[in-house]
Amino acid sequence: MSLQTKLDAFKADFEAGKPPYNVPSSVIDVMHRATAELVASGAAESTLKAGEKAPIFTLNDSDGNPVSSTHLLAEGPLVISFYRGVWCPYCNMELQALEAALPSFRQLGANLIAISPQTAVNSRKSVRQNQLDFPILSDAHNDVAAAFGLRFALPDYLIDLYTTLKNDLPSFNGDESWTLPMPGRFVIGQDGVILYAEVNPDYTRRPEPEDMLPAIRKAAQPYAQ
Template sequence: MPLQDKLDAFKANFQAGKPPYNVSRSVIETMQRATNELIASGAAQKALKAGDKMPAFTLDDPEGNRVSSIGLLRQGPLVVSFYRGVWCPYCNLELQALQAALPAIRKAGANLVAISPQVAANSRKSVRQNALDFPILSDMHNDVAAAFGLRFALPDYLVELYKSLKNDLPTFNGDPSWTLPMPARYVIAQDGTIVYAEVNPDYTRRPDPSDMLPVIERVADRAS
């Protein structure tokens, strides 16, 4: 089943108030309001896009190992996925879809990393919960997300809603700022040029990993 179909099915159950979420209509409306405002802000249009150069980064994996984008690009093209955290069910579905596509990504000669602002313990939970075989990296304070143009601050009313739902982002992320990255996926050629970019301020919408495979294959062929 395509990733978006899985996301749509989850969203339908969530908005219907089915267990285990049992959320009220006002919660759903508040979340949708925040999404609509982020879309209307035009923030996604300011993010890095195809043709831009990727800002180099070095981040920790869950075991404290330093992972460098420059080092990964020496091996081949790089796929970078930004996600909100292990608390986000849409993100977990996307991570599972990326894991399913991992053999094809690696066969094409590329590496894959996922980046979130969460602390290492929550990244380890992401790995366990989604049975991942690719690195999950911690972007403290969303600094790398900001360099890609993805970081945004949650509006005050959404912060209050998250608090009421015990979704304590400062604890998840070890950062008091209440910021998140817009979900995004990039394919970067070995010279650091972004050749595929998908940024969506609506976190319930994610491209299928199969969409980027032809791009990875073309870039890998040019490099060989």
């Protein structure tokens, strides 16, 4: 089953208010409004695209160890997934799909990392909960996400909803800004140029991990022995 098929099935049950979710339609309406407004804002058009240079960054993994994009690119192509946090079921399903595709990436010499604004404690929970064999890096204040053009501020009415639902982003992220990244996937070649970029302001829509394989193969070719 494809990743998007799984996401669609979860979304249908969630929005229908089926147990254990039992979410009222008023909550769904607010979420739909926020997504529609983010889509209409055109924010996704300002994100980095294939052919552009990727920002250089160093972030800590879930154990507090610094991870440098420069060092990772010295080893091979780099696959990056920006996601919202351990509290987001769509993100967790995406992480699981990326884990399943990880052997294909590594066979081509590529490294995979995920980046979220959450604290190290929550990143460790993500790794454990989703049984991941790749690192999750903590992007405080979504600064690296902003460099890729992904950061956006939640509207006040969505903050009110999240607060009511006890989805306390300041606690999850150790940051009072109430910002998130739009989910994004990037493949970066060893020269630092982006070869694949997929960003969707609708967090319920995610590309298939296999969609990145042509770009990873292209990135790997000049360095193949």
